[in-house]
Amino acid sequence: MIGFPLFPEVASTIASGVDLLYFFLVAITVLFSVLIFALIFYFAVKYRRSPDRKAQQSEGGLGLEITWTAVPFVITLVIFTWGSSLYIANSRVPDRALAINVVGRQWMWKIQHPNGRSEINELHVPVRQPVKLTMASQDVIHSFYIPAFRLKQDVLPGRYVTMWFEPTRPGEYHLFCAEYCGTYHSGMIGRVVVMEPEDFQKWLGGVTEESPVQTGEKLFTNFNCVNCHATGALQRCPQLGGLYGTEVRLEDNSTVKFDEAYIRESIINPNAKIVKGYPAVMPTYRGQVSEEQILDLIAYIRSLTPVKEQTGSATKSTEGR
Amino acid sequence: MDIYREHYLNCSYGVRSWLLTKDHKRIALLFLMSITLFFFLGGAFAVLIRLELLTPQGDLVQAETYNKLFTMHGVIMVFFFLIPSIPSVLGNFLLPMMIGARDLAFPRLNLLSWYIYTIGGLFTLGAVFSGGVDTGWTFYTPYSSVYANSHVIATAVGIFITGFSSILTGLNFIVTTHKMRAPGMTWFRLPLFVWSSYATAIIMVLGTPVIAITLLLVGVERAFGIGIFDPRLGGDPLLFQHLFWFYSHPAVYIMVLPGMGVVSELVTCFSRKRVFGYSFVAFSSVAIAVLGFLVWGHHMFVSGQSPYAGMIFSFLSFMVAIPSAVKVFNWTATLYKGSVSYDAPMLYAMGFIGLFTTGGLTGLFLATIAVDVHVHDTYFVVAHFHYIMVGGTVMAYLGGIHYWWPKISGKLYPEGWARFAALVVFVGFNLTFFPQFILGYLGMPRRYHAYPAEFQVLNVMSTAGASILAVGYVLPMVYLIWSIRYGKTAGDNPWDATGLEWQTPSPPPTENFAATPVVGWDAYDYGAKEEEKELQVV
Numbered sequence: 001m002i003g004f005p006l007f008p009e010v011a012s013t014i015a016s017g018v019d020l021l022y023f024f025l026v027a028i029t030v031l032f033s034v035l036i037f038a039l040i041f042y043f044a045v046k047y048r049r050s051p052d053r054k055a056q057q058s059e060g061g062l063g064l065e066i067t068w069t070a071v072p073f074v075i076t077l078v079i080f081t082w083g084s085s086l087y088i089a090n091s092r093v094p095d096r097a098l099a100i101n102v103v104g105r106q107w108m109w110k111i112q113h114p115n116g117r118s119e120i121n122e123l124h125v126p127v128r129q130p131v132k133l134t135m136a137s138q139d140v141i142h143s144f145y146i147p148a149f150r151l152k153q154d155v156l157p158g159r160y161v162t163m164w165f166e167p168t169r170p171g172e173y174h175l176f177c178a179e180y181c182g183t184y185h186s187g188m189i190g191r192v193v194v195m196e197p198e199d200f201q202k203w204l205g206g207v208t209e210e211s212p213v214q215t216g217e218k219l220f221t222n223f224n225c226v227n228c229h230a231t232g233a234l235q236r237c238p239q240l241g242g243l244y245g246t247e248v249r250l251e252d253n254s255t256v257k258f259d260e261a262y263i264r265e266s267i268i269n270p271n272a273k274i275v276k277g278y279p280a281v282m283p284t285y286r287g288q289v290s291e292e293q294i295l296d297l298i299a300y301i302r303s304l305t306p307v308k309e310q311t312g313s314a315t316k317s318t319e320g321r
Numbered sequence: 322m323d324i325y326r327e328h329y330l331n332c333s334y335g336v337r338s339w340l341l342t343k344d345h346k347r348i349a350l351l352f353l354m355s356i357t358l359f360f361f362l363g364g365a366f367a368v369l370i371r372l373e374l375l376t377p378q379g380d381l382v383q384a385e386t387y388n389k390l391f392t393m394h395g396v397i398m399v400f401f402f403l404i405p406s407i408p409s410v411l412g413n414f415l416l417p418m419m420i421g422a423r424d425l426a427f428p429r430l431n432l433l434s435w436y437i438y439t440i441g442g443l444f445t446l447g448a449v450f451s452g453g454v455d456t457g458w459t460f461y462t463p464y465s466s467v468y469a470n471s472h473v474i475a476t477a478v479g480i481f482i483t484g485f486s487s488i489l490t491g492l493n494f495i496v497t498t499h500k501m502r503a504p505g506m507t508w509f510r511l512p513l514f515v516w517s518s519y520a521t522a523i524i525m526v527l528g529t530p531v532i533a534i535t536l537l538l539v540g541v542e543r544a545f546g547i548g549i550f551d552p553r554l555g556g557d558p559l560l561f562q563h564l565f566w567f568y569s570h571p572a573v574y575i576m577v578l579p580g581m582g583v584v585s586e587l588v589t590c591f592s593r594k595r596v597f598g599y600s601f602v603a604f605s606s607v608a609i610a611v612l613g614f615l616v617w618g619h620h621m622f623v624s625g626q627s628p629y630a631g632m633i634f635s636f637l638s639f640m641v642a643i644p645s646a647v648k649v650f651n652w653t654a655t656l657y658k659g660s661v662s663y664d665a666p667m668l669y670a671m672g673f674i675g676l677f678t679t680g681g682l683t684g685l686f687l688a689t690i691a692v693d694v695h696v697h698d699t700y701f702v703v704a705h706f707h708y709i710m711v712g713g714t715v716m717a718y719l720g721g722i723h724y725w726w727p728k729i730s731g732k733l734y735p736e737g738w739a740r741f742a743a744l745v746v747f748v749g750f751n752l753t754f755f756p757q758f759i760l761g762y763l764g765m766p767r768r769y770h771a772y773p774a775e776f777q778v779l780n781v782m783s784t785a786g787a788s789i790l791a792v793g794y795v796l797p798m799v800y801l802i803w804s805i806r807y808g809k810t811a812g813d814n815p816w817d818a819t820g821l822e823w824q825t826p827s828p829p830p831t832e833n834f835a836a837t838p839v840v841g842w843d844a845y846d847y848g849a850k851e852e853e854k855e856l857q858v859v
Contacts, residue, residue: 006759007762032682036653039656044663048663055660057594058594059599076642083635084690088628091628153625156558157463180456182455186770187384
């Protein structure tokens with residue numbers, strides 16, 4: 001038997017805020033439980049049945065009813081306000097967050113760092129550095145759960161979800177799948193390794209793998225995306241350089257943010273949101289491209305700079321065909 | 322010893338007379354036998370789950386088997402025990418008698434309800450014994466609709482069928498309460514059990530069709546590959562969760578509201594007092610039924626639902642806590658200056674109030690979004706809903722069975738054993754489920770076949786508690802059956818309780834009342850009862 005903890009480790013910037021609210025709730029629970037238990041016990045003993053006393057009837061009292069409706073109402077309002085504002089504050093992602101991709105599948109977590117280093121069921125991150133995870137599932141719903149960070153997010157097939165954290169203490173922490181996902185659900189576990197920044201850099205540089213941008217560039221060619229989307233091509237399709245993070249105008253004059261979710265949707269279901277002024281000619285890549293490949297393609301598209309600066313090389317590559 | 326008197330049990334004999342009966346009391350007993358069977362079957366699965374969790378390694382059964390065990394435990398306990406328990410047994414038996422009617426409005430539909438329940442149950446049992454199902458009782462898509470390799474469709478069909486039993490019972494209760502009340506039995510003279518059964522019936526009728534349709538859609542996607550929930554087919558997996566919880570959260574109130582009704586009857590009888598704040602207790606049932614339909618999204622705070630939707634659901638979830646709190650305060654106030662006795666039904670009622678209070682207050686943690694992000698899908702949730710459903714509903718159910726047993730069987734149960742069993746259940750329950758709150762905050766996810774070693778001590782405590790709890794549940798089954806043959810004759814009104822059901826012989830005649838009663842008093846008129854007694858003494 002190894003230890004007998006009664007409280008989880010505290011290892012992220014948001015954890016102690018959540019714990020404080022938790023302790024407040026524990027206090028409310030204890031207060032009301034003790035109140036109810038004590039009253040029941042006291043009344044049951046004091047007014048126990050005896051031959052020389054009979055029950056004293058009462059209809060109730062409006063004052064009491066109002067009191068014990070209003071007091072819980074006010075208390076729940078306090079908890080609601082506290083809980084919701086903490087939640088909103090906790091979900092605001094800092095700008096300088098390190099972007100890491102996560103793909104869940106039965107029954108493992110695949111994690112990919114921006115420089116191409118990937119790992120399975122382990123997530124190495126530097127301490128005191130905000131990290132933003134962009135996550136998708138290849139099959140069923142999973143849930144990425146790190147108890148020491150007090151964080152959990154369901155990971156869905158067919159769309160991206162994000163979550164962020166900033167670890168505060170180096171160490172190793174549990175990583176669980178919290179949404180039941182089939183036979184080896186309880187085996188879909190791993191660890192989060194929080195390291196000092198210099199150790200993390202060493203770890204990160206330890207292996208030379210192709211970066212997602214490089215992989216994405218190859219995929220961009222192999223899937224023939226380049227035929228239409230490269231600069232100087234037939235101009236049937238929008239040029240992708242510099243679009244990431246901007247708002248693009250659609251056929252119905254509404255706008256959509258050109259982000260991970262939009263790029264992913266446009267690969268899987270190209271006709272869902274057509275950019276204004278272009279024909280709906282793109283075929284779907286549903287079933288041909290894996291979640292990891294989509295993430296690589298996104299990394300590549302993000303890396304593209306606005307059209308003018310790269311005219312030369314892109315033109316060359318299309319002319320070759 | 323007794324003079325022969327014809328009543329609902331001895332008016333006719335033979336299997337046929339039971340299987341074709343239209344008497345609500347006999348149908349209640351048919352339900353009692355069926356749900357008891359399912360309760361012990363579901364309990365047997367729970368025993369295996371707890372034994373597996375005794376050690377951190379998955380060593381007793383394989384992962385696949387473990388997943389089937391918790392799924393079938395959930396499916397059977399929720400759909401085949403908790404939902405029909407109090408309404409179909411106690412509600413069926415008591416509702417007509419409490420309002421002075423000779424039966425429910427539609428006796429044939431009532432019998433049909435039992436047959437539908439039985440057919441649905443057999444379907445589900447068939448699925449269980451031909452290999453089982455491993456999706457969890459929540460059937461989350463796309464796992465259930467595409468990926469699971471177990472008997473999803475057969476189980477879903479079983480639940481689908483049983484749903485109609487619920488709808489028919491609900492319909493019967495609503496019409497009966499509106500149309501069959503005895504002269505003078507106005508809405509505000511109704512016993513609170515009738516109010517809570519009425520509120521429950523509304524949820525049954527409005528909510529159950531939604532789960533039926535949802536499971537049908539899962540079956541359609543699974544069998545024909547029509548895209549509804551699987552994103553690869555153009556579906557939306559979260560749509561399933563919305564539809565599922567739109568029924569399944571109100572279903573929690575189907576399970577607990579009737580229990581609250583039972584407790585109102587018990588607390589008043591054993592403190593010899595009219596309930597404190599009758600109309601507040603009555604309307605809080607209705608408020609729970611209405612608000613219960615608006616809080617389903619609190620099961621989806623981390624699902625990817627919009628944070629603003631999450632906040633609205635969080636707020637409404639806090640609001641539904643208030644009528645529950647009002648009930649608890651009113652029951653407690655009813656004891657004040659009462660004349661409290663500690664008969665077994667009262668021990669169960671006090672157990673209910675204590676455990677329901679704990680269950681309700683821990684619900685606040687789950688309604689608080691920032692905290693729910695951490696405890697969602699952990700053992701904290703498991704502990705919370707067992708406090709409500711087992712600590713609450715099962716305690717109330719057992720309390721009610723003991724309280725009305727003399728009326729049902731005509732015999733008294735052995736009081737000493739019954740008090741002992743109530744105590745065993747209370748202790749066993751707390752030892753089983755309290756450690757799970759701590760496990761949950763530590764981060765142990767639910768539905769885990771194997772778990773990290775540091776969680777073992779708390780799991781061992783929980784398993785130890787479960788063994789005590791099992792004894793507590795087997796005891797009443799033994800001595801209640803024993804009492805049918807050997808128990809003392811109960812008499813018409815052994816508790817000296819108010820309520821029309823006690824003004825008829827035990828066991829009641831088939832037609833309940835020799836003449837339709839005329840009601841000229843309020844519910845729980847214990848003041849008048851006590852004065853009556855005093856006059857007799859003088």
